[in-house]
Amino acid sequence: MDEYEKLLKKAQDELPKDKLNKERFILPKFSSHIEGNKTVLKNIDEVSKKIRRNADHLIKFMASELASQGIKSGTFCTFIGKFPNSLVNKKLEKYITMFVLCPSCKKPDTTIIKIERISFIKCEACGARNPIR
Numbered sequence: 001m002d003e004y005e006k007l008l009k010k011a012q013d014e015l016p017k018d019k020l021n022k023e024r025f026i027l028p029k030f031s032s033h034i035e036g037n038k039t040v041l042k043n044i045d046e047v048s049k050k051i052r053r054n055a056d057h058l059i060k061f062m063a064s065e066l067a068s069q070g071i072k073s074g075t076f077c078t079f080i081g082k083f084p085n086s087l088v089n090k091k092l093e094k095y096i097t098m099f100v101l102c103p104s105c106k107k108p109d110t111t112i113i114k115i116e117r118i119s120f121i122k123c124e125a126c127g128a129r130n131p132i133r
């Protein structure tokens with residue numbers, strides 16, 4: 001196989017997979033604004049619904065990542081401190097990688113199950129069960 005063929009094959013191998021993943025799951029984003037010395041996440045319910053996780057679990061994670069405290073009121077969640085939108089969404093991406101995407105097939109169709117105090121990500125797409133780090 002010459003270089004050109006190798007490149008072509010590589011391109012073919014990589015292309016469809018990437019495309020498929022992107023089409024399947026669009027990462028939800030927080031919409032947020034800073035109010036005085038607080039940061040308001042305006043769509044915490046919507047985001048947690050989209051990733052099928054408990055809003056309180058997500059808030060707890062955000063609070064520990066931001067070294068802050070989250071106070072939920074209605075569909076809003078307020079954190080003490082000024083956090084730019086890019087930062088809160090970076091944390092959200094981290095949450096999704098840790099708790100939502102299947103480590104085996106990277107699909108988001110998962111649930112969290114607990115077996116003897118250990119939490120697992122159970123994947124509905126491929127059936128894998130991976131412990132949460």
Ligand SMILES: [Zn+2]
Binds near residue numbers: 102103104105107123
């Ligand atoms: Zn899977």
